[in-house]
Amino acid sequence: MNTTIMLFLVQDGITNGAIYALLGLALVLVFAVTRVILIPQGEFVTYGALTYASLSSGHVPGTARLAVAMGVVAFCLDLYAGRRSLHRRLVGRAVAVNIILPSIVLALTSWTAGHPSGIAINIALSLMIVAVIGLFLYRIAFQPIAQASVLVLLIASVGCHLAMQGFGLVFFGAEGQRAPPLSTASFTVGPLRFTGQSIAVYVITAALMIGLWLFFGTTLTGKALRATAVNRLGARLVGIRTSLAGQIAFLMAAMIGAISGILIVPITTLYYDTGFLIGLKGFVAGIIGGLVSYPLTAIAALFVGLVESFSSFSASNFKEVIVFTLIIPVLVLRSLAAPAVEEDKD
């Protein structure tokens, strides 16, 4: 292995690692706030990427209709949950969030599909569609069982993953898709060629991380989410609506997933079921970060990306074996470093 190859591998690893970092962050966020291990994170990635790809080729993606359908279900659930005290504000909010919001998104999508539109509009629409799906996913699948054990939430999460992956096949078909890059510019430094896309990956990842850090450190909503993460009951007692916190967490995770998807779909061909494995690697990073720490997760994700790119070069057959077994020593170390705190499960 010479220096050039090594630099290539490092570059490749960092690009992938940045994506894993984003997904890892989203997983940490959702787990901390809702205790849901978000298996469908990978579906947010594929939904984002393939929605963007469909929009770019002038189609109305099925995800926009899915968002409306989920909105209707969420609306019914909202009405049913509030049936004892139906007042105007509650119904108004339910209509606005569950019916009007996705309808507007669908209308915009249909309109843009008929007109040639720029990359920025397509991206914005894709993000909106996936974000709305994320919000409704929490409302429909997880909010009714928010108090259940981590295990039950996890199984529900698997159910969501299966359903969403199935929808993915219906909407986008079995063929892989690519989409136009954010920028076609490129330049070379020594032996390395940097594309505009890879620069975008780095910049957007870094910006999102700083954004999240600021959000959780300085805004009231961010602090409310953190409070929910620490103690749900306590958060409720001081007036934080934990179900809203969960919805926000899912919305953010869906956005982050969609952004990751849009960032990679110009680089690699994505299939309706690619997301699962990508999500799992983000997951590995999240685990190494202990599902609590954002900076650690980011560093771990870069590490995972590097390990992956190096092992795909020197032992490509065993790439996945290496990536996934690698976290076991890390887990052991973490368990030893932070000995079990007695926790009250159930």
Place this chain on the structure above:
Amino acid sequence: MAERLPIFLFALVMAAIPFIPGMPPFWIALLDNIGLSALVAMGLVLLTGVGGLTSFGQAAFCGFGAYTTAVLTTAYGLSPWLSLPLSLIVSGIAAVVLGLITVRLSGHYLPLGTLAWGIGLFYLFSKLEFLGRNDGISGVPPLSIGSLKMIDPGTIYFAIWIAVLLSALLTVNLLDSRTGRAIRALRRGHVAAEAFGIHTPRAKLLVFIHAAVLAGLSGWLYAHFERTVNPTPFGVQAGIEYLFIAVVGGAGYVWGGVLGAAIVVILKEILQSYLPYLFHGEGQLETIVFGILLVMLLQLAPTGVWPWLTARLPGKPGRKRPDTSLTLPARPQAAATAAVLLRIDNARKQFGGVVAVNNVSFDVHAREIVALIGPNGAGKSTTFNLVTGVLTSSGGRISVLGKDIHNAPPQEVVKLGVARTFQHVKLVPDMTVLENVAIGAHLRGHAGAVSSLLRLDRADEARLLAEAARQIERVGLGDQIDQLAGNLSLGQQRIVEIARALCVDPILLLLDEPAAGLRHMEKQQLAALLRQLRDGGMSVLLVEHDMGFVMNLADRIVVLDFGTKIAEGTPADIKAHPDVIKAYLGAVA
């Protein structure tokens, strides 16, 4: 036995099914698949539902079983019956190796760890040359007895369901035993279990191996049923599916695993065969509907279908009262001649910069009730944790009967006859009072896992339960013996903890706020009980905030404030001690 009647009937029905005239072979094949999944799910019930260890990797253990027999029977021409023990052993060894790493993982790291090696092993299966890479191994011989070859689903059916029924029986046996109680205590954390001598890592490893061997058995059957082995059914997707079979059926119930397998396998089959008619052959609809149904099911019955079903069936099985005439031999004790039972000499505990216990020294003598009092945060519970080995001390010496217990693990401390209760009650809420208390007698029983599986532990078990029942009577909770511990009031739960501690046959009883939550009469009964124990030769060290209770009961009182001992003496001395008054009421202006 009456309790075995339903199982016997179930076995009869299952045996009769293939002989129903006109039974489509397709249904039999479906039942075969249910049986194969049920075996794995049963292991998961024990591992996840009962033991609290969530594993995504069970499918990988099926892979070990299936590949072992596939390689041995195709490449080496071994008979499938000879490869059976080897398949089980390979799965078991894999479980030991992976388990040794995994059970050390705490909290959420554990399921994630299993996810990681589950994926890793799947890729390993699909990349190794001698396992046939992605194509796998075909041409695996069928099971055969004499000239009967079990090729069609109707004959291997019997092998599969005999395996299911036997495994279920053994698993139920295991749960209803000394080892089973240790396993069931795992889910509520390790501190309480270890305080009564249970080696929690060992118990976790045991369930891990049990579950893996069941999965290996399923894999072995699968290999000879399908007659071909490839990596797909051993991936994490399959592992996740087994997990939700267990959750759908009811993660805490052995038969829930079987029921869950039936529900999930049949549901998938129906969806696969009927949905295309309804929606004109659009692909993958079954995963969508399946996923949605799963989420709906969890919302309607989050504990699974089995408990939902049994709660609606008439007739609750009556519990057998243990025969209290059986006696358990007393715990072997060192000749308790020393006058000083517990000596705490300059014990110190620091958490970072905080000195929780600051060079505290005091003794507890034989036949004495000593109270440890002090304002909140004075270091009383920390002192308890130092004595019982829950925390390691930062300095000083603690000895019981002259034997230094310097940082011995809790399991060793309890062997010296030091038993404790907890400030925050640590009972297993879904076990009965009797079962909870019997955990206290853990070290006085000897039956191991194997004898529990085979029901050779009954004499030992009966003596343990008799002892537990006697201690429950002694603390006055005889009427609640069959209640679930979680249904008792907090005060009663504290008393249950005392009964559990008494089952150790202790020389020193450490009670952390035993009277909290008790009514006046109950407090007087408790005080009478403690006096009676002292007069019987036991010593008691208790932390308590109820001054009236302490002053009337204790022979001596030790007062802590901010981790430091500020006074020691008889109740009368303490009441008049200026530093104590200052600590409790503030300085007199």
